[in-house]
Structure formats: C-alpha cells, structure tokens
Amino acid sequence: MLRCDAATGVPSSLGRLEEFAVLHAVHAAGVAVPEPLFACADPAVVGKPFFVMRRVAGSAAGRPITLDPALEAARPALAGRLGRELARLQRVRPPRADLTFLPPYGGPAAAIAELRACLDRYPNPRPVLEWALHWAETHLPEPLPPVLAHRDFRTGNYLVDGGRLTAILDWEFAGWGDPDEDIGWFCCKGWRFGRLDREAGGIADRAHFYRGYESESGRRLDPARIHFWEVYANIRWAVIAMQQSDRFLIGGARNLSTAITGRRATECELELLMLLDPVNAAAYA
Amino acid sequence: MRDLPTSLDLLALARELLLDELAPLLPPERQRDAHLVATAMAIAMREEEAGEAWQEDIGRLLHGLYPSAARRPETLLRAFAADLRNGAFETSPSLERAARAILWRLTIGKLREANPQFLIANGFSEVNDKRAVAVGSEREQ
Numbered sequence: 001m002l003r004c005d006a007a008t009g010v011p012s013s014l015g016r017l018e019e020f021a022v023l024h025a026v027h028a029a030g031v032a033v034p035e036p037l038f039a040c041a042d043p044a045v046v047g048k049p050f051f052v053m054r055r056v057a058g059s060a061a062g063r064p065i066t067l068d069p070a071l072e073a074a075r076p077a078l079a080g081r082l083g084r085e086l087a088r089l090q091r092v093r094p095p096r097a098d099l100t101f102l103p104p105y106g107g108p109a110a111a112i113a114e115l116r117a118c119l120d121r122y123p124n125p126r127p128v129l130e131w132a133l134h135w136a137e138t139h140l141p142e143p144l145p146p147v148l149a150h151r152d153f154r155t156g157n158y159l160v161d162g163g164r165l166t167a168i169l170d171w172e173f174a175g176w177g178d179p180d181e182d183i184g185w186f187c188c189k190g191w192r193f194g195r196l197d198r199e200a201g202g203i204a205d206r207a208h209f210y211r212g213y214e215s216e217s218g219r220r221l222d223p224a225r226i227h228f229w230e231v232y233a234n235i236r237w238a239v240i241a242m243q244q245s246d247r248f249l250i251g252g253a254r255n256l257s258t259a260i261t262g263r264r265a266t267e268c269e270l271e272l273l274m275l276l277d278p279v280n281a282a283a284y285a
Numbered sequence: 286m287r288d289l290p291t292s293l294d295l296l297a298l299a300r301e302l303l304l305d306e307l308a309p310l311l312p313p314e315r316q317r318d319a320h321l322v323a324t325a326m327a328i329a330m331r332e333e334e335a336g337e338a339w340q341e342d343i344g345r346l347l348h349g350l351y352p353s354a355a356r357r358p359e360t361l362l363r364a365f366a367a368d369l370r371n372g373a374f375e376t377s378p379s380l381e382r383a384a385r386a387i388l389w390r391l392t393i394g395k396l397r398e399a400n401p402q403f404l405i406a407n408g409f410s411e412v413n414d415k416r417a418v419a420v421g422s423e424r425e426q
Contacts, residue, residue: 125363125367126366127366127388127391130369196407256318256325263328266396269392271407273389277385284389
C-alpha cells in the first residue's frame with residue numbers, strides 16, 4: 001500500500017515521512033499496524049513524498065463493524081483487544097531520537113489552549129464551543145507523563161477481518177499526549193456508527209475496552225479524567241469538522257464530502273450539551 | 286412573481302429522482318457520493334422550509350440577555366459567545382439558566398436543519414418546540 005499527502009490537508013496532520021517514522025516506532029513496539037516497508041522523500045518519483053507499507057487484510061468501514069450481525073459475538077473481544085493495543089502503543093514515550101519532529105506535550109491546559117486558538121481563527125461565533133472550552137479550562141485534570149497518542153484512534157481507523165483486529169491505521173495525527181486522550185476519543189459519540197448505545201466505539205460497553213486497556217497497561221482508569229477527555233474530544237472533533245469545510249471555504253477544494261463535514265460540528269455541540277448539562281438534556285428531549 | 290413549481294418542490298423532485306432512479310445505476314464506489322448530494326439537497330430544503338423563525342426566536346432570547354445592546358442578532362451572538370468564554374453568566378443562576386436555554390435552542394435549531402436524524406437518535410423528538418419554548422421562557426424570568 002502506498003500513502004502520499006492529500007492535495008489539501010488538515011493543518012495538524014503529519015507529513016507522510018513523519019507518519020512513516022511513527023508507524024515504524026509503533027510497529028517495533030508490537031502494535032498491530034501494517035508493516036512499514038520504505039519511504040521516499042524525492043518528489044520526482046510520484047510527485048510528492050510517500051511511503052509504502054505491507055497490505056493487511058480486512059475492512060475499516062465503520063457501519064459494518066458496528067452493525068453487521070455476523071460480528072455480534074466478536075465485538076466484546078474486539079473492544080478488549082483495541083484496549084490492549086492502545087496500552088501497547090502508549091509504551092512509546094518521549095524522549096525518542098526517531099521522533100524528534102513531534103512537538104513537546106504541554107499537558108491538558110496546552111491542549112485546550114490549542115483548540116481555543118483554532119476556534120479564534122473562525123469569524124462566526126460558536127457559543128457552545130466557547131462554553132465547553134470554558135468548562136474544560138476550569139476543570140483541567142492533573143497532567144500525566146506524556147505517551148504517544150494516536151489522536152484518531154476510533155472505529156473506522158482499524159481493520160477487522162472475520163471479527164478480529166488486523167491493523168490500526170491512519171497515524172497522521174499522532175503526537176505526544178495524555179494517556180486518556182485516545183480513550184476519550186475512542187468513546188466519543190461521533191464514532192459509534194449507528195450504535196450510540198455501545199459507548200466503546202459502537203462495538204461494546206466501555207467495560208470491555210477499559211478492561212483490555214487496564215490489563216495491558218496496569219493503570220486503573222479514572223472516569224472523571226475520561227469525562228474531561230471526552231469533552232475535549234467533542235470540541236476537537238467540532239474544530240476538525242470546521243477545518244474540513246475550510247478546505248472548500250479557504251482552500252477552494254471543490255469537494256462536497258469535506259465541505260459538508262462542517263455541518264457536523266453541531267452534532268458535537270449537542271453532545272457537549274448532553275455531557276455538561278445532563279439535567280436540561282432530559283428537559284429538551 | 287416567480288413561476289411554479291417552487292424551488293422547494295423542484296428540489297424535492299430532483300432528490301427523489303437522484304435517490305430512486307439514478308443512484309441505483311451508479312457503481313458501488315459512487316453510491317456514497319450520490320447520498321452526499323441528496324444530503325446537501327435535504328439540508329437546503331430544510332433551511333428553506335424552516336425560514337428565519339427559529340433564528341428570530343434566538344435573537345429575542347439574546348435580546349433578553351442584552352436588553353440595552355444593539356438589536357443585530359450577529360452582534361448579540363458574538364457578545365454572548367464572548368461572555369460564555371469568560372464565564373460571565375456563572376455568577377447569576379437566572380442568567381446561567383437563560384444562557385443554557387439559548388445554547389440548547391440554538392443547537393437543536395441548527396440540527397433540525399443539518400441532521401434531524403441525529404436529534405432523534407439522541408432521544409430528541411422532532412416536535413419539542415413547545416417544551417423548548419416553555420423551558421426557555423421560564424429561564425428568562
């Protein structure tokens with residue numbers, strides 16, 4: 001499989017050569033990923049830098065993974081396996097001579113400040129996001145030692161073949177981060193693909209995913225920290241959705257799929273209201 | 286002045302044609318594109334049908350929070366967002382309730398146009414206007 005840069009990208013994504021280095025590091029750590037084979041920086045070869053990884057069997061399509069009745073019995077074990085894989089990838093920790101291009105992690109406060117800076121670039125006000133950011137700023141968890149975070153660890157970004165995990169994909173957002181960041185992202189409602197009741201990626205209860213993670217990492221998860229990172233995940237997903245529509249609004253990309261994604265920011269805002277104002281959620285439902 | 290059928294009717298017919306007759310002719314890898322086009326058309330139709338009423342309601346609620354400010358809704362919304370950023374409503378329970386009512390109604394109003402199915406999937410009925418208005422009004426007091 002060959003991966004090269006898209007014509008227009010999301011600002012925070014890694015270049016392909018950097019993604020190759022991350023893939024190399026997590027493959028060496030024993031994480032289930034496609035084996036990275038070689039990278040090429042010379043744009044004369046295919047027009048832009050690229051890398052090649054070994055092809056892995058399976059499908060990443062979200063809805064079949066969450067909805068296919070044939071996978072029903074396999075889903076709890078799949079969630080547990082994903083928890084264990086996540087714990088394994090978090091064994092990659094700074095400092096790393098091969099990953100010096102990853103910026104240092106400033107903790108939850110810096111992560112929130114980064115989202116606020118993104119929001120400040122938009123001319124139209126987003127009151128729900130401002131409110132949620134204020135909540136996050138006033139409910140910061142204690143920083144934990146940073147680990148490698150995938151930053152898009154979710155259903156839709158891993159391959160399943162016959163109900164079994166075969167590879168975790170799409171490492172372009174990886175960076176140093178909080179150990180709970182990927183857990184909040186994985187459980188974020190935006191990635192449940194038609195099974196909102198299964199809070200671990202639309203495939204199982206959180207308990208299956210958490211148990212897998214805890215057994216591999218030896219770290220007990222704290223629901224209050226996960227709640228914070230789930231709020232963060234929804235704010236971040238809203239900002240990314242807005243950045244996707246920017247590919248059209250600013251970048252001029254004539255692509256309906258990315259242009260329409262901006263509308264999904266409001267789905268995150270509803271979820272933020274449900275997470276942070278559950279009493280009124282019942283009143284409006 | 287405009288001729289009939291209305292643009293809404295034409296859009297509805299075009300969407301039916303796309304989904305019922307054209308999409309089945311497309312290869313599997315283009316099916317998602319056809320549904321994206323249908324989604325864009327549906328959003329345009331719902332926005333046209335909804336008109337400005339719910340936004341005017343939000344404007345009135347905002348004006349309740351900022352009675353002495355200029356009446357332009359965009360200006361009020363910007364002031365509201367800035368105050369939320371600073372936690373300005375947290376010092377008064379009644380103001381906080383009024384602010385949250387606006388957040389809920391703004392979000393539900395947008396989703397009714399962008400993705401009403403998402404509201405339903407999250408347990409929100411499509412016909413909760415009365416309840417929303419009642420809760421919103423109560424919080425303005």
